[in-house]
Amino acid sequence: MYRYVLKRLLLMIPTLLGILFLTFIVTQFVPGGPIEQLSNQINSINVTGEVGTTSKNLYRGSSGLSDEQLEQLNKFYGFDKPFIERFFDLIVNYLSFNLGQSYFHHQSVSELIIDKLPVSISLGLWSFIIIYSICIPLGIKKAVSHGSRFDLVSSTLILIGYSIPGFVLGISLIVLLGGGSFLDVFPTRGLVSDNWDSMTLSAKILDYLWHMTLPIISSVIGSFAIMTMLTKNSFIEEIKKQYVLTAKAKGLSENSVLYRHVFKNAMIPILTGFPAQFISAFFTGSILIETIFSLDGIGLLSYESILHRDYPVVLGTLFLFTLLGLIAKLLTDISYVYVDPRIKFSSLDEKRNV
Numbered sequence: 001m002y003r004y005v006l007k008r009l010l011l012m013i014p015t016l017l018g019i020l021f022l023t024f025i026v027t028q029f030v031p032g033g034p035i036e037q038l039s040n041q042i043n044s045i046n047v048t049g050e051v052g053t054t055s056k057n058l059y060r061g062s063s064g065l066s067d068e069q070l071e072q073l074n075k076f077y078g079f080d081k082p083f084i085e086r087f088f089d090l091i092v093n094y095l096s097f098n099l100g101q102s103y104f105h106h107q108s109v110s111e112l113i114i115d116k117l118p119v120s121i122s123l124g125l126w127s128f129i130i131i132y133s134i135c136i137p138l139g140i141k142k143a144v145s146h147g148s149r150f151d152l153v154s155s156t157l158i159l160i161g162y163s164i165p166g167f168v169l170g171i172s173l174i175v176l177l178g179g180g181s182f183l184d185v186f187p188t189r190g191l192v193s194d195n196w197d198s199m200t201l202s203a204k205i206l207d208y209l210w211h212m213t214l215p216i217i218s219s220v221i222g223s224f225a226i227m228t229m230l231t232k233n234s235f236i237e238e239i240k241k242q243y244v245l246t247a248k249a250k251g252l253s254e255n256s257v258l259y260r261h262v263f264k265n266a267m268i269p270i271l272t273g274f275p276a277q278f279i280s281a282f283f284t285g286s287i288l289i290e291t292i293f294s295l296d297g298i299g300l301l302s303y304e305s306i307l308h309r310d311y312p313v314v315l316g317t318l319f320l321f322t323l324l325g326l327i328a329k330l331l332t333d334i335s336y337v338y339v340d341p342r343i344k345f346s347s348l349d350e351k352r353n354v
Contacts, residue, residue, distance in 0.1 A: 016322055019318070020087075020315065020322075023315060034103045099312065100315075102312055104310050113317065119290065119298075120297040120298040120299065127223065130216065134224065136267075136270065139234075140235055142228065161225065162222050162226075169217070170293065174292070186214050188293055188294070190294060191211055193207050215289055227270075234267070234270065238262045239258075243261065244261065272332055273332060276329065287302070
């Protein structure tokens, strides 16, 4: 076990470095960087004639920034250094979890991520809890009643929900229930109300749940199909095995066979995916859902950072999420062995090599 964990940890290093290196190349050489955007903004102000006293020190006629000013900006952003040296400095800073400073938000990337986490945690964690608490019992019920009318109707509804994109459902809910063309029942902006600080504890909880209802519905509906069908197929596969027939022949009840024998074996693929799902729940961010409902989370932050070429935020969030993703994969493999003693670490290696 220790050899396998050590091997996987060592493999994380080149994987993480490779992802960062490729992304660093793209972000550093793609056109429209922070200096170009700043120069374009200054030029647009100059063209419209909205040039104040301060702008006289920034402009050289109508040609934009001077060579000296461009040199100062390159030095300020670190673009005056060679490419390899900049990448090496980035890795050294990341080893101490110094993710750098945002070009446009003027604060550290770590502080930005922490500020945006409440929204992403709310969306991800609630979605995680709702999906697991509904899909597993529903999947078991569908497996037991496979081929029945309940199974057919529920499968149809689940697939319909799966086929509707989350942002389309979100817009529809706003139109129907968010003060659009019909009812004005739920708020459609922010995580809490403006007067949240002056509310009582119970009022704060209700207000928070009130604001999160529509975003969570939009996020979870499309995810029901995967977990439900995974649970159903896993239980059906176990129900068809010989030991189930033997247990029934011995006179055990249906529930006893299902929950004492089938359950622990059928839940293996669901439980082994739990670590990755649980970790990702804290950092998932749906860009479209956050944009539609005006939720300032990590998803929206990442999208805006790409648009504004805010390289420290792009690379910092990528580094953090990639590291957590690799750790989640390792925890998933470890959970396979602990949940099912028949699986050995050597077989996991062989499975990956195939």
